[in-house]
Amino acid sequence: MDENYQMVGQEEEVLEEEIVGEEQYEEYVEIGDDEAYTGDRLALEDGRIVTPARQYAQYMQQMQRVQPQTRYGQAPRLQQGQRPMGSQGVYSYESPGTQRQLSPQRYAYMPESEEMKPQVLRQSNQMFYTPNTSFGVRKAITPGPSREALTTPYMGMVKPPKPIKKSIGKRKPCNCTKSLCLKLYCECFANGEFCMDCNCKDCHNNLEHEAERSRAIKASLERNPHAFKPKIGVSTKGKSTADFERLHQKGCHCKKSNCLKNYCECYEAKVPCTDRCKCTSCRNTETDRNTKFRDKFTPSLSQLATTTGDRASSPFSDEESEAGQEAPDPKSFPWYYLTDDVIEATTMCLVAQAQEFENKVPSEDLEKSILKEFSRCLEQIIESASMSQNSVVA
């Protein structure tokens, strides 16, 4: 790796590709006033870290000076050898200066300069947050199995919040009726995606309404500059990378759901509510979640505790009831490592294995391969847990 760069949030196993058919979240850490995303390459300029987001901002400023009218609005007719600035599309880089639209859905801003090229030309109909794209990503579109979700050093961090329950291989269609799919009410729009196979009415979140869409993006960004950034980002509890955790960046404001229904963005993303939230009667604190998960895997303990009047063992115990308790380090329990994320990642690995060999090998061999994959997952979970525990001890 170029010594003038450093990778964010990852050590040896670099998760840098976003592959078609796989859902993957970009996580980010704050660097000064800026953010960098998992897999981002940080340039060092004059001893200062320059994130891709910063590079992109600088790049857009530069482009604004060159073509100020094309940032938002109708894309200009292209001259030969000119790339469409201001429009959105993923273009291949077969030869510099030429454009090839991959599909009507794959659009993103692309730079002219060589050094601003994306490292990987990712195929997706979503926007992704690189120096070359218009805005950030919240969710990928095609939830599918991702082995990398399990092989990352930070198990669970790269997990798609809702891949399994929703049909695999298809993103969720929106049903907008009044927003023209040009407001953040529309999930597709909010995710930086074009509507595709949706049930929306009078949809303007498409190529036919590109100018309008661009204006809407601009308006959304003016209201909230972070509008298209991931809602669930990565924060650091401590200084070490082991203290990274997924959290809702803005926090929820739930009043009636106790943050225990999917109305709650934290709950839906399977992250605990934090002090960033302004929710009332929250039962989705980290303690609640740990307790709930512990009971899920050790029901006998919970039953025992219930019979002995230990309220803290209830999945939905009040925080105050646990305040005075001297809870053992949750990392000393096996269930601590079997988080929702890990289980989902494992499931996705198994599904991936099944899909890979489906119709290619006899069913008994298929079963064997899936079991083998399961074994591999378990080994990895154990290994990661072991490493994590050792690092805690150390």
Add this chain to the structure above:
DNA sequence: GAGTTTGAAACT
């Protein structure tokens, strides 16, 4: 599938 509830986004 229709109606209700919910909370984020948008608006005032």
Add this chain to the structure above:
DNA sequence: CAGTTTCAAACTC
């Protein structure tokens, strides 16, 4: 910035 309205998803029946 707080209160209200709009909106679409989640949920219930």
